[in-house]
Amino acid sequence: MQGSAHTTAPPAEARRITISYAGYNRAWAVWIADRLERYGWQVAFQRFDLPAGVQLHEALTDLLLVRGRILVVLSDWYFKLGPRTDQEWNEALRAVVAPNSARFHAVSVSTAPMPSATAAFGGTTELWGLGAREAERRLIQLVGAFEERDPARDTLGGSQGPRFPMELPRVWGGVPRRNSRFTGRERLLQSIHDQVQNAEPGTGVVALLGLSGVGKTQVAAEYAWRFSSSYDLVWWVPADQRGTLRQRLAELAPSLNLTTGPEYGERLRAVGDALRRGRPYARWLVVLDGADSPETIADLVPTGNGHVLITSQNGAWGDYNNTHLLPVPVYEREESVAFVRRRAPRIGRDDADLLARTLGDLPLALDQTAGWLSDSTMTVREYVGLLRDDEDIEVGLRVAVDFDTSYPTAFSILLNRLRETVPEAVELLRLCAFFAPGAIPVQLLREIPAEHLPEQLAGLMSDPLRWNTATNKLVQYSVIQWDPPNTDEDPEAAGTIMLHGMVQRTVRSGMSEVDREVFSRAVRRGLANADPAVPTDTRLWPRYARIVPHLDASGALYSRHADMHTLIRNCLRYLYLAGEYVAGIQLTDRVERAWREVFGEGHPLLRDLASQQAMLLRATGEYARTERINRGLLRRLEEEGRGDDSLDVLRVLEGLGADLRGLGRYEEALDTSERVLAGRRRMIGEEDFRTLNSRNNLAVTLRLLGRYRDALVEDRRTLQTRREVLRARNSSTLSSETNYAIDLRLLGRYAEAQSIQEPNVEVQRTVMGHDHPQTLSAELNLALCLLRSGERTAAHERLADLLERAERALGEASPATQRIAACYAFVLRSHGRLDLAREIGERTTRRYRQALGAEHPFTVGTLANHALLLRAAGEREEALELNEQCLIRMTDALGPDHPWRLGLALNLSADRNIAGDVESAAELSRDTARRAAEHPSLGREHPLTLSCKVAHATDLRNLRQRAEADKTEEEALTGLISTLGSQHVHTVSARARVRPFWDFEPQLT
Structure with missing residues (x-):
């Protein structure tokens, strides 16, 4: 092999070589350049474009203007540019290359026959079909070397330099076969490459926009092939439907050697984490093909230091994920x-x-x-x-x-x-x-x-x-x-x-x-x-994801066949259970139009559909609308003479109870929930899944009413039965575990709650998926368990991550996102980040007021949280005034003994004390402590009761009633040590005579 090191460095002109290549063969040019540079060559690139009006001999003559030698990457693509005939090429090669053969070398990377005059090149060698080491040996033998290659810089088979073009990336999935007739688009392909390579980490997202038939998919496929040597992972995903996209991303898990179970929720989470961390591969490309609905899939776009290429007809991608838009026009002539x-x-x-x-x-x-x-x-x-x-x-x-x-x-x-x-x-x-x-x-x-x-x-x-x-x-x-x-x-x-x-x-x-x-x-x-036929089984969701996209096109929505109606109901149920609420609402709208046209008004199918529609709308917070739907359904059933002995009536009543809970009308919701549970127990028994749902809903209502002990009893019973009947990893069973842990936490049993919620979160991620609403709810409860246990930093980090995921997956205005935002705001305040806490808190309150009204407990509660922020920011008069209003409104909404009202009273007593109204503060803190001690779900040992006693001791001390203050304080400290331990943050704060406060937390409805 030529290439021994020279003792005297040759002039720069002699060390320079220009690689001339067709764009199709870019991967070869990049690899050849990398090899040559390791042997001391100074390499330049010249992509060989051949516009229709330029003569071949002119283009080749222009090549001679570069300094140093010229290495041509020969392939049928190089010769087909234009395209030009073999005769034209032979004439040009003889006229230009032959007289300058000393400056020209050529490597062939194709098996296609070449024009006969390629013999005019000073030297040629065949690289196609070889391994990387032999190809390198032949290349250096052809052009020579100026330096010995440094073994430390050798990346053959590694991941530091460009990959040998005959080798695909380690992970390569779903990419269409390379179009051997791909033509043009050179500037567009280069623009894509420049955009992603120059993007900041996490922003390498490009959307190719154009009308149908313009070739967006072909451009994306050519980019994947042409630049494949730059990546260790290339994954192609049909993205026209959210379910298909989730399924295809989840299928990447085995290729990444991720240890997961069979559920695609776990696989999807693991894949997202692996791409975000860049492990095992930091150089990755994911192509989302046909992504025309960014509003439904933007949260699934992978993030990290890799690159994402999107094909779409929807320019709204510019509003998502730091996406750069590149238009794909029709061909130039x-x-x-x-x-x-x-x-x-x-x-x-x-x-x-x-x-x-x-x-x-x-x-x-x-x-x-x-x-x-x-x-x-x-x-x-x-x-x-x-x-x-x-x-x-x-x-x-x-x-x-x-x-x-x-x-x-x-x-x-x-x-x-x-x-x-x-x-x-x-x-x-x-x-x-x-x-x-x-x-x-x-x-x-x-x-x-x-x-x-x-x-x-x-x-x-x-x-x-x-x-x-x-x-x-x-x-x-x-x-x-x-x-x-x-x-x-x-x-x-x-x-x-x-x-x-x-x-x-x-x-x-x-x-x-x-x-x-x-x-x-x-x-x-x-x-x-x-x-x-089992939409509740998460393992079957990938099958439904394949079916749902084809319901419209097949005519299923207009079919009179009962099997089609069952299929549609199952698909809607799957969309609801999978947390795909927007897609489910859109499908119900289309089905409703079709069924009204086919069956007319009043058909039982439309009644069933309305219940499913209400269920999906309710998940997005449309409580007033769903109440109207269910009231209308009840009227029609009553007109038909149906009563509580009808399962149809009970199903509608169950939905109405959920509407009432969402609207803050908890007593009405309790009456409805008890009515539904009694009817189902009587008609279908204790262990039917519908009865278990009714018992679960009763517990939710009791919890909203502050009856935490009663809720715990119902949730424990539901959980036990679901574990026996539905098994431990069923989505409903997992939901019951979360509810049970919430009850324990609200009762002040923080360690017990955390011990249940921690493993539950891991299973939820596996079974339901990383960003499923049910998983997010479980993780929120775990974050609050950590917070109440004194692990404030861990709680802060979890809530920050949760809010980002919820906003991406569910939208900023969804009920789940709102709950997380409210909690994150008060944790930010406790960490001293008042500006961000104010921004998030005010936005949350504003949305609750717009969606639920000014008197809704959630609106009042988040306003009370805002009053705490005002106090922390030194705006004490404003805090006092706002808390006074909040206490009146919460009392009007829920009565004087509800735990939420008692928490607000605890905060207000502090505001009065700070304002100098010590007697009023002491009177309020005494009344609040008494009510909390007498409350069936709180009692004398509950943390809220003990906090009220700590506050009252402070007020007594300010009234110079030291003996009573010391006695009250001692009782509170003894209770806190007994309940939470001597080193718990609440106990330590009470011992240091730091006045406690209470944060409002919106509950599941």
Whole structure:
């Protein structure tokens, strides 16, 4: 091998080499440069672009203007630029390269035949098909070396330098096959690369925006292939549906060697953490394809130091995740011409220009049309004539107004020709058109019973030869993309068909009503067969995630078949249980419109749907609206003569009870909850899951009323039964554990509560997912357990993380986010971060006032928290005035003995004391301590009662009643030591005579 070290350094000119390459071969150029630099070369790059108006010999002559030697990366891509014929290349190589052969070297990275005049290069070597070490040896043998390579800088097989182009990243999943006909887009690809490489950590997110058919997916795929050597992980995710996105991200866990259980919630959390930490791979790329609804999936966009590439038609991505928007226009005319000539070599430049002009430079239309014209005897001019005179073309083919109107007609010609050669391919395409565009799991196709398939397709699914013939032809003409199954990720996978939205709409628009019904019915039967029928089982959620996207396209919403109604109910139930409230609400709206049209007003299906709609709306805090829905349902049932002996009535009453809890009308909610529980116990028994739900709801109502001991009794009973009947990892059982732990904490039994909540959180993350509303609720309770146990720093860190996750996953205004924000605000205040605490607290109060009204206990309680902040900020008069108002309003809402009212009274007594109204303060603290001691759920040993006694001792001391003050203080300290321990933060503070305060915490409703 050449390359021994020189004793005298050669001049810089001699050490310089410029690599000339086609953009398609960038990975090779980068790797070659990295190797050469290790041997002392000074490397420059020159991407070889060849505009249509530039002569070949001129472009090659321009290469000679660079200093030093020139290394050309030869491939069919280098020679096809333009594209130019072999004759043109031979003439240019002989004229320019041959006389300057001493300056030129070449490496071949392709198996395609090269023009014969490539012999004019001073030296060539073959790199394709070699291993990295042999390729490096040949490269240095070709060009020589100026230095010995430093072994410490050797990264072959490592992760520091660019990867050898023949090796894919360690993790590579779902990326479409590389398009060997990809053309142009060089500036766009470079813009993507520059944007993500120059982005600050955590902001490397780029969204490719453009109309359907413009080639966004192809650009993203080419970027993944072209820059793959820069990454250790590349993962492609269909992102048109939230459920599909969650499922696909979760499937990354095994590839990252993450130790998780089978539930995708646990896998999803583990994957998010691994990407965020950059372990095991810091250099990662995730592509979210077809992400047209950022409002529903933005919280799932991975974060960390890796890169995210999004394809979308929705410019709203600019408002999310520090996303940089890059528009993808139609081809420039030069790109269109080059693409057509590459796709169909028999088409000349003028004809390619005519075709591009006719089809509006739309890449999808050019791809499909040139593909079949390449196999056809029809000339371009004859084809264009057909487009202009479409008498023999299927009529009615028109799609959305934002597409070029020539596309439907152009596609119908292709379809007609395809029908003449492989009719089964057309029938398969017609079947696929009744799934949603995007990813169609082949397993759903195979769920269709043979007797429901159109006659032409009856044997296709079970005959591999016929199946392959049909799909291969559709792929050949770019009508579909085919992603083969990855059995390592999913042993049951059968592959995925990717159907473009323009293709789907155009195929459907060209079918008769009779054919549409035949094919849509077949797809509906397949979806019904795929229904696992147990939406409560979190292990089955990935199956529902595959079904939900196709309900609309299949016509399921307008079906009269009972199986379809069951499927829709199960899908809505899954969306609710999975915490996908917005998607569920959107689906109920569409189903409601469809069912009103099909069945008319008053149909029982609409009544059932309204209950599910109310359940989803309630989860987003729409309590007034859901009360109206349930009141209307009750009236209709009463008009039908239904009473409490009807399960339908009890179901609606259960929803109404939840509405009343949300609206702060707790006594009404208690009457309703007791009525529902009694009815269900009588009609369906104690252990039915509906009865258990009713007992759970009764406990929630009791807790809101401050009856914590009664709530504990009900929650303990529910938890025991759910563990026996539903098992320990059932989502309802896990929810009961959280509720039980909340009861214990509110009763002052902090250590017991924490001992239950800590393992529960870990299981919730595993079963439900990291950002599921139920998991967030469990983690909030754990943070408050830590806070009450004195671990304030840990509680602060958890709440900060919780609020960020809740805002991302559920939105800033969701009930769960509001509860977390209220708690985080008072913890921030206790840490002295008053400005941020004020900002978050005021925002939370404002939202409660807007959503629930000024007199709602949550509004009043968060206002009282704000009064504590005002006191801490030195605004004592304002704090006193605000607390006086809050105490009156909380008393009016809940009565004088509710724990929330007693907590506000504790705070107000301090404000009065500070203001110098010592007698009034002592009177209020004495009354508050007495009421707390007599309260059935608090009693003499509860931390709130003992805090009230500590406050009263302070007031007595200020009144110079020292004997009584000392006695009261001693009683309080003895109680705190007995209940919490001598070193608990409350005990230590009381011993130091720090006046206690009470923070309002919004409860689960």
